[in-house]
Amino acid sequence: MSRTITFSRNVFLPLTNVCANACGYCSFKASVADGCVMPETEVLATLRRGAEFGCTEALFTFGERPENEPGFRRYIEAAGYPDILSYCEAMSRAALELGMLPHTNAGILTYEELERLRCVNASMGLMLETTADIPAHRHSPGKDPAVRIEMMADAGKLKIPFTTGLLLGIGETASDREESLAVIRDLHKRYGHIQEVIIQNFCPKEGTEMSGVPGASQEIIADTIRLAAEILPQDISLQIPPNLADAARLLPLGVTDLGGVSPVTIDYINPEHPWPALDALAEIAAGYELRERLCVYPQYCNPEWISPELLPLVERLAKRVYG
Ligand SMILES: O=c1nc2n(C[C@H](O)[C@H](O)[C@H](O)CO)c3cc(O)ccc3cc-2c(=O)[nH]1
Ligand SMILES: C[C@H]1O[C@@H](n2cnc3c(N)ncnc32)[C@H](O)[C@@H]1O
């Protein structure tokens, strides 16, 4: 029997580009200015299109702690919300009404903020990036590994199905990558909430501090996948983004998932890398059984992990998608 490779059909909703961090590799972050909050009409139109295209996941990924940036408040209030978290909550409910499951990666959130979003999200995420102290993070207090590890522990205490991962080629060493994977393994041993680990390769962006740094090499990506397959327990899915890495060559090394792929929206973090169309995805996974999944893995589709407000929809979709 051939091995199964999964993917999630999603729509990507970058609610704001404004961010209190300034990572040396990021071209997503933008200043406070007109257009810095995605209008509700656009969010709703995108959600509706997602539903039409059979998407099951609404991916809310945006800048961390935008309220810390001077002037941002005015824009979020003009949009009709006191803060970005309330906006995300409301748009999550809109996604649920259309039959899609929200997954939010908003950067660092407090325990209370996680608890609030848990009520309306099927899963959440935060990339560990790396446990190393690197120059690319010197203007990003939220990328302090201790802060990120603490938030992941909070998500574990709250029983939130969780996605994390490593960003490769941002100034870390091979032993840093090994340490980062061990940290994720230990969090999962303690709380059992890590459903998937993304091995994401840095892609240089024009106009950023790291524009001249070459992207993570195929060799480093391959070595890290082998290492992850060795260090992480079998019940954690290993994800690579098919628009950034040579997925076909990496699948045999232990990759089990191709992440969120959208028939409707672009990858706002890596806009120069279009998603493969769904038939191209099948080609990448030739020789494997390619299957759709939800943003919450089967072992978490139960009341222990899912809040009552979402449970009926999660159960209905799980029956359809997981059988
Ligand atoms: O389209 C993207 N999806 C990203 N995703 C979403 C991911 O592809 C899927 O949405 C998850 O597998 C959940 O189904 C992330 C999710 C996280 O929780 C943390 C980081 C990422 C990073 C990306 C990304 O760069 N691009
Ligand atoms: C959502 C995730 O996107 C990743 N991210 C941010 N910038 C880049 C880049 N230039 N190349 C690849 N991934 C990036 C980070 O890992 C972040 O956590």
Ligand code: SF4
């Ligand atoms: S990667 Fe995330 S935290 Fe870093 S600057 Fe970009 S938006 Fe902000």
